[in-house]
Amino acid sequence: MDLNNDVKYVKGVGPNRVVLLNKLGIYTLGDLITYYPRDYEDRSKPKLINELVDGEEALVRGFVTSKMLELKVRKNLAIYKLIIRDETGPCTITWYNQPYLKKMFTVGNEYSFYGKVSRKGNRVEMNSPVYDGGDSQKNTGKIVPIYPLTFKLSQNTLRQIIENGLKEVDNQLEETIPEYLRKNYNLLNINNAIRNIHFPQEFSDYKNARTRFVFEELLGMQLALLKLKNQYTSEKVGIKFDENAKMSDVINDLPFRLTKAQLRVLEEIDNNMESPKTMNRLLQGDVGSGKTIVSIIAAYKAVKSGYQVAIMAPTAILASQHLESFTEVLNKYGIKCKLLTSSVTKKNKDEILEELQSGEIDILIGTHAILEDNVVFKNLGLVVTDEQHRFGVRQRSKIAAKGKNPDVLVMTATPIPRTLALILYGDLDISIIDELPPNRKKIETYAVRSSMTERVNNFVRKLILEGRQAYIVCPLVEENEDIDANSVIELAEDYKNNVFKDFRVEYIHGKMRPKEKDEIMQKFKDGEIDILISTTVIEVGVNVPNSSIMVVENAERFGLAQLHQLRGRVGRGDYQSYCILKYNGGSQVVRERMKIMQDTNNGFIIAEKDLELRGSGEFFGTRQHGIPEFKIANLFEDMPILQTVQALAIRIIDEDPELEQEKNKELRKIVDKKFGDRIEI
Ligand code: ADP
Ligand code: MG
Numbered sequence: 001m002d003l004n005n006d007v008k009y010v011k012g013v014g015p016n017r018v019v020l021l022n023k024l025g026i027y028t029l030g031d032l033i034t035y036y037p038r039d040y041e042d043r044s045k046p047k048l049i050n051e052l053v054d055g056e057e058a059l060v061r062g063f064v065t066s067k068m069l070e071l072k073v074r075k076n077l078a079i080y081k082l083i084i085r086d087e088t089g090p091c092t093i094t095w096y097n098q099p100y101l102k103k104m105f106t107v108g109n110e111y112s113f114y115g116k117v118s119r120k121g122n123r124v125e126m127n128s129p130v131y132d133g134g135d136s137q138k139n140t141g142k143i144v145p146i147y148p149l150t151f152k153l154s155q156n157t158l159r160q161i162i163e164n165g166l167k168e169v170d171n172q173l174e175e176t177i178p179e180y181l182r183k184n185y186n187l188l189n190i191n192n193a194i195r196n197i198h199f200p201q202e203f204s205d206y207k208n209a210r211t212r213f214v215f216e217e218l219l220g221m222q223l224a225l226l227k228l229k230n231q232y233t234s235e236k237v238g239i240k241f242d243e244n245a246k247m248s249d250v251i252n253d254l255p256f257r258l259t260k261a262q263l264r265v266l267e268e269i270d271n272n273m274e275s276p277k278t279m280n281r282l283l284q285g286d287v288g289s290g291k292t293i294v295s296i297i298a299a300y301k302a303v304k305s306g307y308q309v310a311i312m313a314p315t316a317i318l319a320s321q322h323l324e325s326f327t328e329v330l331n332k333y334g335i336k337c338k339l340l341t342s343s344v345t346k347k348n349k350d351e352i353l354e355e356l357q358s359g360e361i362d363i364l365i366g367t368h369a370i371l372e373d374n375v376v377f378k379n380l381g382l383v384v385t386d387e388q389h390r391f392g393v394r395q396r397s398k399i400a401a402k403g404k405n406p407d408v409l410v411m412t413a414t415p416i417p418r419t420l421a422l423i424l425y426g427d428l429d430i431s432i433i434d435e436l437p438p439n440r441k442k443i444e445t446y447a448v449r450s451s452m453t454e455r456v457n458n459f460v461r462k463l464i465l466e467g468r469q470a471y472i473v474c475p476l477v478e479e480n481e482d483i484d485a486n487s488v489i490e491l492a493e494d495y496k497n498n499v500f501k502d503f504r505v506e507y508i509h510g511k512m513r514p515k516e517k518d519e520i521m522q523k524f525k526d527g528e529i530d531i532l533i534s535t536t537v538i539e540v541g542v543n544v545p546n547s548s549i550m551v552v553e554n555a556e557r558f559g560l561a562q563l564h565q566l567r568g569r570v571g572r573g574d575y576q577s578y579c580i581l582k583y584n585g586g587s588q589v590v591r592e593r594m595k596i597m598q599d600t601n602n603g604f605i606i607a608e609k610d611l612e613l614r615g616s617g618e619f620f621g622t623r624q625h626g627i628p629e630f631k632i633a634n635l636f637e638d639m640p641i642l643q644t645v646q647a648l649a650i651r652i653i654d655e656d657p658e659l660e661q662e663k664n665k666e667l668r669k670i671v672d673k674k675f676g677d678r679i680e681i
Contacts, residue, residue, distance in 0.1 A: 001172050003030030011164040012157075020153045021161075032165040035158075036197055036213070036632050037145035040206060043114045044142050050088035054119040059140055060126070061112045062086040064105050084111065091124045109133065112140040143200050162198055169194070177216055178666045185644075187212045211641065214633045218642050220670040221630075222649035223659070227671065238278030238405035239381050245304030247297050250329065254293070261435035262290055268431050269298050272407060273382075279407035284414075285433030286603040287568025288440065291411045292322065294433070295384045296329050298409060303335050303362045307381025307406075310399055311365040316341040316514055317521045318386065321543055323365045330363070340366035340375070343515055370399060377402050384409045413565065413603070434604070442601055443571040447555065447581040447594035456580050457499050460549055464503055464530050468575060469547040472533045473566055475557040491553070492533045503530040510535055536566065545573025555581035555597075556590045560610035564603050611635065 007026055008018045026032050046059045062084030069081040080101050082093040093113055095101055105111065115129025130139035139156075147158050171191040175182075182189065188196065193209040200206035247270055251258060258266070265283060272279035285291045299309040311326070313319040323339045330337060338352050338361045355361045359378035364370060380403030385396060400406055410428060448456065460470050472495075474488050492507035506529045508520045524532045525544050532547075536558075550570045555563060563581065571577035581594055596609050635642065652664065659668035 001029075001169055003028060003033075003169075003173075005029045007032050007165075010161060010168060012161045017153070017157070017161070024149070024153075029165055029168060032162060033169060033194055033198075034631060035147065035162065036210075037206075038148045039146040040200065040203070041114070041144045041146060042203070043140045043144050046112065048088045049086050049091045049124055050122075052091070052117045052119055052124050054117060057114070057116050059112060059114045060084070060086065060091060061110060062091060063110050064107050065090070067107060068102050068105060070099070070102065084113070089122070089124070091126060093126050093129060095128050104133075114140045143203065143206070145198050166195060166198065171195075176666050176670055177212070177219075178663055180663055181648075185215065187215060210632065213631075214638050214641050215645060216670065217630055217633045218638065218645045219649060219667070222642075222646050223653065223667060224671045226649055226653040227657070227659075237276060238407060239273075239305075239307065240276040241273040241301055241307070241381070241407075242305035243274055245301045247301055249304075250297050250300050250333075253332075254329070256437065258293070259290065259433070259435045259437055261285075261433040262294055265294055265431040265433055266297055268429075269294070269409065270301070272429070273298065273301055278405045279409065280428050281407075281409050282428040282430045283409060283411045283433070284430065285411070286436065287413045287565060288572060289413075289433040289436055291386075291413070291433060292325050293329070295386070295409060295411060296326055299326065299363055299382060299384065300330060300333065300335065302382035302407075303330075304333075305381065307379050308356070308359065308361065308377050308403075309363040309382045309384065310370055310377070310380060310402070310406075311363065312370055312383070312385045312399060313365070313367060314386070316343060316367055316518050317542060319366050320518075322386070326363060326365060335362045336360065337363040337365060340364055340369050342367065342369045343518070344369075375402065379403070380406050382407050382409065384411065386411045413568070414561065414607075441571060441576050443567055443577045443579050445567065445579040445581065445598045445601075447583060447598055450554075450582045450584050453582070456551055456582065459578075459580070460531070460551060461500070461503075463549050463578075467546075468549065469524065469527065469529070469544065470531045471547055471550040471566075471569055472531060473550065473552045474533065474535055475554045488533055488535055495531065495533065500531055504528065505531045505533065507533040508535075536562065542569055543572055544569070546575075548573065548575040548577040549580070550578070551580045551582065553582055554584060555594065556583040556585055560593055560596060560606050561603070563597055564606045567597075567601075 005028060007013055007021050007028055008015075010029060010032060013021065021027075021032070024035065026035055041057065043059050046061045049060055049062065052058055052060065063086070065083050065085050071079040071081070073079055076097075078097055078099065080095045080098060082105060084091050084093060093115075111131050111133050113126055113129040113131045115126045118125045118127065132138055132140045144155075145159060145162075146155060147162075149155060149158065169191075173190045173194060175190050177187060177190070181187070187193075188208050188211075190212075193212040196205040196209035197213065200209065247266055251263075251266075265285075269279070269281060269283075272281060283291055283294065295311065299311070302309050311319075311322055313322055319341055320339055323337055326337045338355070340349065340352055344352065352361065352364075353374060353376070356364055357376050357378055364375075364377075369375070383396070383399050383403070383406050385399075385408075396408060396410065400408055460472075464470060472491070474491060488507050488509045492505060496505040506520055506523070508517055512520075520529070520532070521542065523529050524547075527546060547570055550567060552558065552563065552566060558566070567579045570579060579597075581597060583590060583594055593610075596606060600606060633641075652659075652667065655661075656664050659665075659671065
C-alpha cells in the first residue's frame with residue numbers, strides 16, 4: 001500500500017473515472033481517502049409512515065401492497081408508482097423514467113426506502129428514493145457520506161471507490177499525531193479516524209474523526225508558522241531610528257488632517273521605530289482608509305534618520321501609483337524616490353542600482369524586481385510591502401535580508417477578522433485603521449437581477465455623459481484563463497459595437513502581458529477610456545478618482561471580501577459613486593450575501609459574514625495566497641480547536657524548536673510534508 005499510488009489502480013476506477021476524479025483534485029490513493037465528505041445523511045433510523053413530515057428526507061420500511069404502476073405520460077416521460085404500507089398507513093413511491101424498476105419489487109415483500117417526503121394531509125409520497133430489499137444495506141440502514149461533487153460522478157460511485165480505496169489501505173496508515181498528544185487531547189488514531197470520517201456508525205464517530213483531522217491540520221499549520229517565525233526573527237536587535245526625525249514635520253504639512261485612527265497607528269509605528277527592537281507590524285485598513293500616507297510618513301522618518309526605504313507593491317501599476325504619492329509628499333524635503341519594475345530599461349536599471357548602492361536614492365519603490373540579488377542597498381532601514389496577501393514570508397524576509405534587520409511594515413486591505421488575524425499572523429504586531437477619512441461618500445450599492453441589464457446600462461451611460469468613467473467586472477468563468485479572457489473579450493466586443501458604441505470601451509484581463517495591462521490602466525487613469533471591462537485584475541489598490549461606477553457581472557460568483565475589494569476601486573474621488581451587483585440565481589444564500597453588500601461598507605463586518613456564510617476554504621480561496629487552504633478545517637467553526645492548538649504549538653516549539661525530539665518525529669513530518677512548501681504567510 002502506497003498512498004502515492006495513482007488512483008487509477010484503485011478497484012472500480014477506469015479510464016473515464018480517472019478523469020473525473022482528477023477534476024476533483026484526486027490523483028493518488030492518498031488524495032482519494034482524504035477526500036472528506038461535506039455532509040452525511042442518516043439513513044439508519046426508520047420512521048413510521050404517519051410520522052413523516054413534508055419536505056424532510058427520511059427512511060421508511062414497508063411492505064409492497066400492489067404491483068408497480070406504469071404511466072406513460074408523454075413520449076419522454078414515464079412515471080412508476082409503487083404503494084407500500086407499514087403498520088401506520090400507506091405511502092406512494094414515485095420514480096421517473098426507470099422502467100427496469102418494474103422487475104425489482106415483489107408484492108408482499110418488505111423494503112427500505114430513503115428519499116424526500118412530500119405530504120399533503122394524510123397523503124404521503126416519496127420521490128425517487130434509493131432503496132434496499134430485505135436485509136440488504138447497500139443504500140440504507142446506515143449513515144451515508146455526501147461528498148462535494150460536480151457533475152457526472154455520482155455519490156454512490158464515489159462512495160464505492162472510496163470504500164475500495166480504504167480496503168486497499170487496510171488499516172495500515174502510518175500515525176501522524178504523536179501518541180502523547182493523542183492521549184492528552186483524546187484523539188482517535190488515524191486508522192479509526194479515516195474509516196469513521198467516511199463511514200461512521202454513529203454521528204459521534206464522524207465528529208470525533210473530524211476533530212482529529214482538524215486538530216492535525218491546524219497543528220501542522222501553527223507549528224510551521226512558528227518555525228518560520230523563529231527562523232526569521234532569531235536576531236532581534238534592529239535599528240533605532242532618530243527621535244529628532246519627527247513624523248509631525250510631514251503631518252503638519254499635509255493638505256488634509258489625518259484621521260484619529262491614522263494618528264494612532266503612526267504612533268504605534270513611531271514607537272516601534274524608535275525602539276532598538278526590529279519592527280514587524282501588520283497594518284490592516286479597509287480600502288481607502290489611507291494606508292499609503294501612513295507608510296509615506298514612516299518612510300520619511302527612516303530617511304531622515306539616515307536610512308533607505310524599500311516599498312514593494314504587487315503590480316507595476318500600483319508601484320508607479322505609489323511613486324506618484326510618495327514623490328508628491330516627500331519631494332519638498334529633498335527625499336529622492338525611484339521606481340524599479342521589470343519594464344525599466346537596462347540602462348535605467350543600471351543607473352538605479354548604482355544610485356541605490358551609493359545611497360543617492362532614498363526610497364526605492366517597485367515590484368518583485370526589487371527582490372533580485374543585484375539590487376543592493378547602502379543602508380536599508382525600512383521595508384514596506386503593500387497588499388500583503390500577494391507576498392509571502394519568504395519574500396518578505398528576502399527583502400529584509402538586504403538590510404541589517406530593517407523594520408518591516410506590511411500593509412493589507414484584506415479584511416481578516418481580528419481573532420483570526422491574531423492567530424494567522426502570530427508573528428506580526430497588528431495595527432488597524434478602522435476609520436475612513438471624513439467626507440467620504442458611501443458607495444451606493446445595488447444588487448439587481450441580470451434581467452435589469454438595460455436599466456443598468458442606461459445608468460452607466462448617464463454617468464459617463466456627466467464625465468465619469470466606469471468599470472465593468474466579469475468573474476473568472478473557470479479556472480481556465482482562456483475562457484476567462486474570452487468572456488471579457490466577448491462582452492467588450494458586444495458593448496463596443498452595440499450598447500456603448502459611442503463611448504471608448506477597452507478591456508483588460510489576466511492573460512495579457514503586464515506591459516499591455518499597464519498601458520491600458522494608464523489610459524484609463526488618464527481619462528482616455530470611458531469604460532474598462534475587466535476580470536478581477538483591477539482588484540488591488542488602483543486609484544482612478546474619476547471612475548464613479550462599477551458594474552459587477554455575475555456577482556454571485558465572487559466572494560464578499562473580493563466584491564468589497566473591487567468596490568473600493570470607486571468612491572475615491574469627490575463624486576457620488578455606485579456599485580451595481582448583477583446576479584443570477586435566487587438561492588437564499590445568494591440573496592443574503594447581496595444584501596450584506598448593499599447594507600454595509602465595512603470590510604471587517606463583510607469579512608466576518610463571508611467567513612460565516614461560506615466557510616474558510618472559499619473565503620481564503622486560491623487567490624489569496626498567504627493563508628494555506630485547508631482540507632478539512634473551517635476557521636470559523638473550528639476556532640476553539642485553533643485556539644487550543646495554537647497554545648499547544650507554542651509550548652511544543654518552545655521546548656523543541658526544530659522538532660528534533662523523538663516524541664515529536666511525527667510532527668516534524670506533518671510540518672515538512674504538508675506545509676513545508678505551501679505556507680506563505
Ligand atoms: P488605501 O488604504 O486603500 O491604500 P489610500 O492610501 O490609497 O487608501 O488613500 C485613499 C485616498 O485618501 C488617497 O487619495 C489619500 O490621499 C486620501 N487620504 C488619506 N488619508 C486621508 C485623510 N486623513 N483625509 C483625507 N484624505 C485622505
Ligand atoms: Mg493601498
